[in-house]
Amino acid sequence: MSNIRQNLDISAYLVIGPENTNNRDVGEIVKVAVEKGFTCVQVRSKVASAREMIALCRDCAKAIAELGKSDSVALLVDDRLDVVLAAREEGIKVDGIHVGQSDIPVHVCRKFLGEDSIVGLSAPTTSLIEYVQSADVSDIDYFGAGPLHETATKPDCGLDENGVVITRSFDELTKLASISPIPVVVGGGVKTRDLPALKKTGVDGFFVVSAVASADDPKKASEELVSTWLAS
Structure with a gap:
């Protein structure tokens, strides 16, 4: 197992694509x-072509390498196993993939990416616990769960059979953290003010999209999020 997989840190997890910035x-x-302290980055885009994703x-x-953090900050790609494999073929350090319940099965990702890679999975909304x-x-190395709130960046996230958004309470997340055999990262409209209560649930981290990628000052926003999480 690679050092970065073994020491995976999902405490401050940024999801980003060109449509968010x-x-x-x-x-x-x-x-x-x-x-400013983000520990994991996921490239996610529903509009970029494969070459644009690469x-x-x-x-x-x-960007991660220039900060000397290639061995500690994981770079993942959402859904696109082809992009991960093609990027690696071009010598780009991509550490793994994140998939949803309807994406490529995790055992296929593991087969093609190998034991040194990180594989994350979005837990289902309707039968989460x-x-x-x-x-x-x-x-798999971690679960992604949510949404904590309704979110414009993924409006179809967490819908029940009637198309109603299911959001996660802190009580539910506390139970989730206590029973999950692997780390859990939670997102969906997460803001700085949510982090103290989220940290108390025992989950391993938070993920954000617009709170950083769409912020007027991404550096300031990143610093506030990370420092609040660490201080909580």
């Missing part, structure tokens, strides 16, 4: 976020 450079925002991976990997209690976690 208000036309600003993705790599630059990643650089300031990591500089270029984004290159920019993000470069039951799933986490019974899931086979042999191929």
